[in-house]
Amino acid sequence: MSRKIKIKIFKITLTLLVIALFIGITIYLFPVIKNLSTTQGQIEFKQKVESSGTWGLMALFGLQVAQIFLIIVPGEPIEILAGMCYGGIWGAVFIMISAGIISTIIFLLVRKFGRKFVYDFCDKEKVAKIENNKLFQNPKKIEMIMLILFLIPGTPKDLLVYVAGLLPIKPLRFILISTFARFPSVITSTLAGENLAIGDWKMSIILYVGILLLVAIIIFVISKLDKDKVTKDAINSVK
Numbered sequence: 001m002s003r004k005i006k007i008k009i010f011k012i013t014l015t016l017l018v019i020a021l022f023i024g025i026t027i028y029l030f031p032v033i034k035n036l037s038t039t040q041g042q043i044e045f046k047q048k049v050e051s052s053g054t055w056g057l058m059a060l061f062g063l064q065v066a067q068i069f070l071i072i073v074p075g076e077p078i079e080i081l082a083g084m085c086y087g088g089i090w091g092a093v094f095i096m097i098s099a100g101i102i103s104t105i106i107f108l109l110v111r112k113f114g115r116k117f118v119y120d121f122c123d124k125e126k127v128a129k130i131e132n133n134k135l136f137q138n139p140k141k142i143e144m145i146m147l148i149l150f151l152i153p154g155t156p157k158d159l160l161v162y163v164a165g166l167l168p169i170k171p172l173r174f175i176l177i178s179t180f181a182r183f184p185s186v187i188t189s190t191l192a193g194e195n196l197a198i199g200d201w202k203m204s205i206i207l208y209v210g211i212l213l214l215v216a217i218i219i220f221v222i223s224k225l226d227k228d229k230v231t232k233d234a235i236n237s238v239k
Helices: 003-033 039-070 076-086 088-113 115-121 124-131 142-151 157-164 171-180 183-197 201-225 230-238
Strands: none
Touching: 003 039, 003 115, 039 076, 039 088, 039 157, 076 088, 076 183, 088 115, 088 157, 088 171, 088 183, 115 124, 115 157, 124 157, 142 157, 142 171, 157 171, 183 201
């Protein structure tokens, strides 16, 4: 069996896993999710989550593994679900630890197998665009660039996890950056999920918008201090 066929089978398997888990979680939680606006519904939802135990955590972790490996699967729904099930803080902790573990594995696999491994999961042109940019090949600037890109909501963080293995950045520093710099984006979603679980839709929206504005202000300040336009160039490279 050729390498391409093996990778294709792996991708199909992960895709089917995502579909199966989403369907399973929906069927399991739907009866109580529709009643979250009531106190009784919120109690029943909490009981459902608690009764799922380790299996619930494993299902969420499986979804995140598939989401990061497949790249095309958005992470926000999984983060919101984590917030609904385990609260804003613990949901964020779970997501960040999971992302850290998965990112470490991918980074090390890229360092071991090189570009072929990256091309199996990522668009070759997008990877080349980033890798060939002198900015990303600068050992003195790469860590700051990665920090900024992981802080900005909407950047292709999972693509960056793959490409980072090809760049002049130390493994430990990248893992720390890619894990903790996700926090603003992750906590936004998990807090929104926590408030959805208690039927407070308005607060979910307020928190989501508020944290996004805070991150936008931070990025704006960084861009103003960035006289060499490094931030703008880096963002353009990952689009």
